[in-house]
Amino acid sequence: MSLLEKIHACNHWDPADYVPFVVAGERLGLTRRGFAEALAAEDRDFRLDRDGLVWWSAPTEFDARSAQFAAILARLVDAGLIGPLHREPYPVTAGGRGQARFLIDRAAAPCFGVRAFGQHLNGYVRTAAGLELWVARRAWDRRHYPGHLDHLVAGGLPWGVSLSENLRKECHEEAGLDPEQADRARPVGAVTYCRASTSGLKPDVIYCYDLELPADFVPHCTDGEVAAFYRWPVDEVLAIVRDSDDFKLNCNLVIIDFLIRHGLIGPEEPDYLALVQGLRAPLP
Structure with a gap:
């Protein structure tokens, strides 16, 4: 793959x-x-x-x-x-x-086939050996992608809630982050994609965020949507994205975007330009 x-x-x-x-x-x-x-x-x-x-x-x-x-x-x-x-x-x-x-x-x-909006947060830690990413495993009773790997924080963006308010809510529910921690998340762009699904068509927009966390931070889920958390070196996360289907499908795009922005996937990658362009697919 x-x-x-x-x-x-x-x-x-x-x-x-x-x-x-x-x-x-x-x-x-x-x-x-x-x-x-x-x-x-x-x-x-x-x-x-x-x-x-x-x-x-x-x-x-x-x-x-x-x-x-x-x-x-x-x-x-x-x-x-x-x-x-x-x-x-x-x-x-x-x-x-x-x-x-x-x-x-x-x-x-x-x-x-109408556009849907969401927010995904890359929670990462700097260590002497390099960057490590926090990864969540979705609960096994989830309607979509049960048991798959996911971001530390990720969720849909409903009507009537601002991006900052929704991010605070998702950060608290999924990782136990308080509002002050959530507000330190940096908006770093968006990825777009359009794919067929069992119920129709998904032309989606995901707003992406990076949040650097302290080494002693340990997430905890408050809404039952996460079964476990892992903190893995980015090289290990890259290998999982590339060689398996363990991650929820759209998480792969946000992680690839993170790795490109942090210089962990560079121009020497044979598909580099196609990757950069493919993360912002035109929406119909």
Whole structure:
């Protein structure tokens, strides 16, 4: 395996399998063709035409549009067209979070192929032998990637919460970090990817952070989502990313980005330019 294969795995999808999801003349996502056909046949609020899957009855106002779409999702769950909802609102946008057109439940976002946002934090320690990364093992009862390796802190970014507030919350829940420690995390950019999933399409944005931790820091999970923590030399983490599928898929991208930024993957790497470019894949 190679590092570049990990990036390709996060960007595996066929545009021919999808049609635009259109609201008020604006393309806000991509839906699987079969899902679009079933939805247009099942629900009176949608039609499928040459523009794509069109939510023709969408209200103009944000709150009204969000409320009506929530009612639609409840009907789709009852009809068995989508799975159970998370009850966590995400913005529907073709740009940034601040340009939201309405809200969608997190679980339904891939069904309509709308952008989702998250935050991942690289918690690291400087030692005499070099950098070491804190790594979490996801609890075995997690809905997605049970038992896989993960970042020290990682989570989705719901609507109505600022990036700093959400990072503090995730830091406390997943690693026992207090707000003062969380506020020392440095924003270092973002990675983007788009991949097919079992429920649809995931065009995702992950905001990345680095947090240097003291040698005596020991994380502890407060919400039951982490089974164990490990502190490993970065060379060992690099080997796991390159040679296995042990990490949750999108964590590979954030770790590769960390290693490049810290000079641990350099221009001598044969795929260096492809790696750098692949971490910011264009979103549809």
